[in-house]
Amino acid sequence: MLPRRCDHGVLVRTLATCVCGSDQHTLHGPGAVPGMVLGHELTGVVTEVGRDVERVRPGDVVAVPFNVACGRCANCRAGLTGHCLAANPSRPGATYGMGEGFGGWAGLQAEHALVPYADFNLYVLPDADQARERLLDVALLGDVLPTGYHAAKGARVGPGSTVYIAGAGPVGLACAAACRLLGAAAVILGDFNAGRLEHARSAGFETVLLGAGALPDMVADVLGVPHVDAGIDCVGASDAAVAGAGAGGAGEVRPAAALNDVVGVVRPGGAVAIPGVYPAGPPGARPALGLWLGGIWSKAITVSAGATPARRYLDELASAVLRGGLAIGEVVRATPVPLADAAGAYERFGAGGVSKYVLIP
Numbered sequence: 001m002l003p004r005r006c007d008h009g010v011l012v013r014t015l016a017t018c019v020c021g022s023d024q025h026t027l028h029g030p031g032a033v034p035g036m037v038l039g040h041e042l043t044g045v046v047t048e049v050g051r052d053v054e055r056v057r058p059g060d061v062v063a064v065p066f067n068v069a070c071g072r073c074a075n076c077r078a079g080l081t082g083h084c085l086a087a088n089p090s091r092p093g094a095t096y097g098m099g100e101g102f103g104g105w106a107g108l109q110a111e112h113a114l115v116p117y118a119d120f121n122l123y124v125l126p127d128a129d130q131a132r133e134r135l136l137d138v139a140l141l142g143d144v145l146p147t148g149y150h151a152a153k154g155a156r157v158g159p160g161s162t163v164y165i166a167g168a169g170p171v172g173l174a175c176a177a178a179c180r181l182l183g184a185a186a187v188i189l190g191d192f193n194a195g196r197l198e199h200a201r202s203a204g205f206e207t208v209l210l211g212a213g214a215l216p217d218m219v220a221d222v223l224g225v226p227h228v229d230a231g232i233d234c235v236g237a238s239d240a241a242v243a244g245a246g247a248g249g250a251g252e253v254r255p256a257a258a259l260n261d262v263v264g265v266v267r268p269g270g271a272v273a274i275p276g277v278y279p280a281g282p283p284g285a286r287p288a289l290g291l292w293l294g295g296i297w298s299k300a301i302t303v304s305a306g307a308t309p310a311r312r313y314l315d316e317l318a319s320a321v322l323r324g325g326l327a328i329g330e331v332v333r334a335t336p337v338p339l340a341d342a343a344g345a346y347e348r349f350g351a352g353g354v355s356k357y358v359l360i361p
Contacts, residue, residue, distance in 0.1 A: 008118060012115055013045045014042060021349075022277065038097045040097050042115075140329065164219060231265060333356060
């Protein structure tokens with residue numbers, strides 16, 4: 001429920017809305033309440049506009065970035081829309097469908113959605129017919145593709161880079177595609193899920209099955225050396241992060257296991273990006289993550305982290321998809337599912353499904 005009028009907003013009729021790992025965290029987390037609408041990835045058609053909206057018109061086909069951003073505060077003016085100072089009264093940064101801690105904005109997994117600050121937030125797709133034809137690609141512009149791209153840039157990926165990505169789910173695959181777009185020479189994805197790795201190989205990426213050996217040795221089998229220029233953690237903190245390629249006893253829960261593995265294979269002077277989510281906890285809390293900070297310090301690794309400012313990248317990524325032929329839907333295995341079967345899509349995704357589920361009304 002909005003705390004104020006939204007004359008700067010529009011109503012959008014859904015064409016496609018996606019299921020994300022963050023939705024799973026929200027669904028099973030303490031912020032979930034009965035009746036809340038989840039979801040933060042949306043492509044749709046504008047049906048109504050508020051009185052203060054000037055740029056967006058009814059009938060426009062639009063991509064909605066997952067950040068709710070005012071476009072007016074100092075952070076938004078600097079392009080840091082993931083940390084807008086006005087859209088969330090509790091802290092910088094707001095997201096649709098993730099509860100009061102993220103601003104209390106209703107989610108986007110519905111037949112219609114409210115998008116505030118529409119003139120700033122919405123990306124109007126230039127060719128509506130083309131957008132509909134490429135819907136499974138365009139549907140990924142709101143979150144997963146910008147997130148992967150932002151992480152690749154944060155890890156300083158460029159022509160000739162070698163990259164290790166922890167996690168071969170949709171975010172990891174989108175990140176791998178972004179690394180390739182930026183000119184990486186070799187991209188390796190690591191995961192415990194053999195099905196995800198099989199799909200990653202079919203998309204043209206190198207893979208390592210975590211737990212099958214020491215990660216540096218497996219990287220060396222691919223590259224000839226046990227290190228990479230850039231590492232990207234697309235897993236984040238999880239109770240499922242048990243002893244694998246890193247240190248620790250069998251069955252030990254290590255929330256930062258994936259990140260520590262990334263740090264372990266990045267060369268001295270390299271860079272690490274962390275699009276995976278790590279909990280900050282309540283104000284003043286310091287959750288114990290078991291982070292190998294000494295490895296970061298001793299190697300002089302540059303680290304970037306935090307919510308992706310998705311709106312910053314939509315112009316170039318929409319062009320890469322619609323003009324450059326980036327088939328991101330194929331890379332992440334975008335799979336259409338009726339919106340009415342959203343619960344089933346959540347169940348399949350939570351069970352380690354290979355696909356990125358795109359809900360279609």
